[in-house]
Amino acid sequence: xxxxxxxxxxxxxxxxxGLEDFTVEVNEGxxxxxxxxxxxxxQTPDLAVRWNCKAGKCxxxxxxxxxKPRLLCMTRMSVFAEDxxxxxxxxxxxxxxxxxxxxxSYNYRKAREIxxxxxxxxxxxxxxxxxxxxxxxxxxxxxxxECFLCNNTCHVIRDHEExxxxxxxxxxLMRVAELEMHPLDEADRxxxxxxxxxxxxxxxxxxxxxxxxxxxxxxxxxxxxxKERVADRRYDPIVWLGNKLFRRS
Amino acid sequence: xxAQIAQRTLRxxxxxxxxxxxxxxxxxxxxxxxxxxxxxxxYWVDDYRYLTPMYSPCLSQECLPNAAHFxxxxxELPGFLTPxxxxxxFLLGFRVTxxxxxxxxxxxxxxxxxxxxxxxxxxxxxxxxxxxLIAQNLHRYFFYxxxxxxxxxIYDAFYAFTTxxxxxxxxxxxxxxxxAAYTLSCHSCRHIAGGRLKHFSKHPVRYWAWTQISKLNAxxxxxxxxxxxFVCVTDLYVALVASGTIADLRxxx
Numbered sequence: 447x448x449x450x451x452x453x454x455x456x457x458x459x460x461x462x463x464g465l466e467d468f469t470v471e472v473n474e475g476x477x478x479x480x481x482x483x484x485x486x487x488x489q490t491p492d493l494a495v496r497w498n499c500k501a502g503k504c505x506x507x508x509x510x511x512x513x514k515p516r517l518l519c520m521t522r523m524s525v526f527a528e529d530x531x532x533x534x535x536x537x538x539x540x541x542x543x544x545x546x547x548x549x550x551s552y553n554y555r556k557a558r559e560i561x562x563x564x565x566x567x568x569x570x571x572x573x574x575x576x577x578x579x580x581x582x583x584x585x586x587x588x589x590x591x592e593c594f595l596c597n598n599t600c601h602v603i604r605d606h607e608e609x610x611x612x613x614x615x616x617x618x619l620m621r622v623a624e625l626e627m628h629p630l631d632e633a634d635r636x637x638x639x640x641x642x643x644x645x646x647x648x649x650x651x652x653x654x655x656x657x658x659x660x661x662x663x664x665x666x667x668x669x670x671x672x673k674e675r676v677a678d679r680r681y682d683p684i685v686w687l688g689n690k691l692f693r694r695s
Numbered sequence: 696x697x698a699q700i701a702q703r704t705l706r707x708x709x710x711x712x713x714x715x716x717x718x719x720x721x722x723x724x725x726x727x728x729x730x731x732x733x734x735x736x737x738y739w740v741d742d743y744r745y746l747t748p749m750y751s752p753c754l755s756q757e758c759l760p761n762a763a764h765f766x767x768x769x770x771e772l773p774g775f776l777t778p779x780x781x782x783x784x785f786l787l788g789f790r791v792t793x794x795x796x797x798x799x800x801x802x803x804x805x806x807x808x809x810x811x812x813x814x815x816x817x818x819x820x821x822x823x824x825x826x827x828l829i830a831q832n833l834h835r836y837f838f839y840x841x842x843x844x845x846x847x848x849i850y851d852a853f854y855a856f857t858t859x860x861x862x863x864x865x866x867x868x869x870x871x872x873x874x875a876a877y878t879l880s881c882h883s884c885r886h887i888a889g890g891r892l893k894h895f896s897k898h899p900v901r902y903w904a905w906t907q908i909s910k911l912n913a914x915x916x917x918x919x920x921x922x923x924x925f926v927c928v929t930d931l932y933v934a935l936v937a938s939g940t941i942a943d944l945r946x947x948x
Binding site for chain 2: 456460461462463464465510512513515516530531535536538539540541542548575580581582584599602604605606609627629644645646648649650651652653656657666670671673674675676677678680681687
């Protein structure tokens with residue numbers, strides 16, 4: 447059974463904007479993206495929204511619904527009461543282009559800062575051999591659809607724009623972890639994680655895990671294991687003492 | 696330029712409830728632990744050999760001789776200090792640097808952030824990159840110390856069985872069970888057991904240990920709260936029996 451739903455949608459651009467109220471038809475079985483599309487079709491033909499697969503796999507329709515970072519296509523209308531106002535805003539952490547569309551190029555910049563997979567010398571593509579048990583941990587992180595909701599919700603950059611320079615965000619610290627745990631990768635990821643990608647800024651408050659639509663345990667399986675590896679290397683007093691005593695570099 | 700949204704958050708759920716409950720819970724337990732620590736009494740039941748985990752091991756001259764299972768190598772403590780102050784830095788250090796508790800108090804006490812997608816009130820943020828928070832990286836050393844203290848608690852729990860079986864024995868046993876589960880589920884323990892390995896296939900035993908600890912680790916938050924609350928329950932039970940307020944329910948004497 448359909449009903450008339452009350453929506454508040456942020457409309458505007460980098461120059462300014464605000465929340466606008468709309469009443470839109472909502473039908474059984476719909477998701478928020480369906481209603482946004484109906485709004486576009488019936489009332490606001492110029493409403494900008496980025497979307498693609500409508501199946502939670504392309505990571506395009508990231509936004510904030512009632513203040514929570516979510517995918518528009520994976521948020522069922524049935525989770526809201528019929529008389530509830532549903533507020534839809536663009537992701538806060540990234541610059542807005544127009545309406546619900548943001549400029550997520552920060553994420554691509556951070557992706558480029560991570561050195562590529564480095565296989566052992568003399569092993570060419572096609573010759574990689576590894577056991578499933580060794581590569582399993584990294585495979586969890588490959589589920590990432592790059593919706594950037596984790597980076598959007600992370601307070602390190604969400605509340606502190608100045609940290610964007612030094613912090614790669616949970617998505618790309620997870621990429622570092624993926625490579626670090628890969629059985630054939632030989633690059634020194636641990637040092638980089640701390641010095642180049644800002645791992646120390648993470649205070650493991652787990653919001654990235656909470657918002658991940660793929661339910662990747664980003665904090666427990668990627669960020670904390672990376673912090674433990676850094677502790678192995680940099681904050682281990684026994685190793686430090688050994689280095690001092692035996693004059694190891 | 697970001698979208699101009701004036702509100703600190705647009706969340707409509709009761710996002711403030713979990714941090715508030717966490718803050719209240721941690722505050723209450725801290726007050727109870729502080730009172731019991733500086734009470735310096737009712738920690739040992741001589742008849743049934745119950746020793747509260749908060750006073751174990753009891754190592755200084757103030758300790759009742761029978762409660763000092765490992766002797767009293769330390770001199771009398773000055774001023775208002777009581778025997779637990781010797782071990783509390785290690786126990787507290789383990790909990791304070793624990794990855795779960797860090798999340799809990801960063802959110803509840805420091806509001807950094809108070810909840811997901813709720814703006815924090817601080818103008819600057821440096822995370823765990825500087826002193827004092829850089830010391831959180833010492834978690835594993837507190838894990839080692841806490842593991843040692845856990846072994847002592849297990850010894851205490853079984854030593855109490857030498858006089859028979861009472862409700863107090865069950866309480867002590869459940870307490871060490873929960874403490875063991877919390878300690879084993881620690882992220883540092885998971886890392887040391889096998890997480891640090893690049894090739895699980897070369898270390899099947901450590902891989903097995905890692906998989907088992909990973910299962911426990913998924914419940915780390917629940918175990919953190921259960922073990923913390925039950926330490927207080929155990930201590931309260933021992934205190935009530937030791938002070939004669941209640942009699943221990945005996946099953947086998």
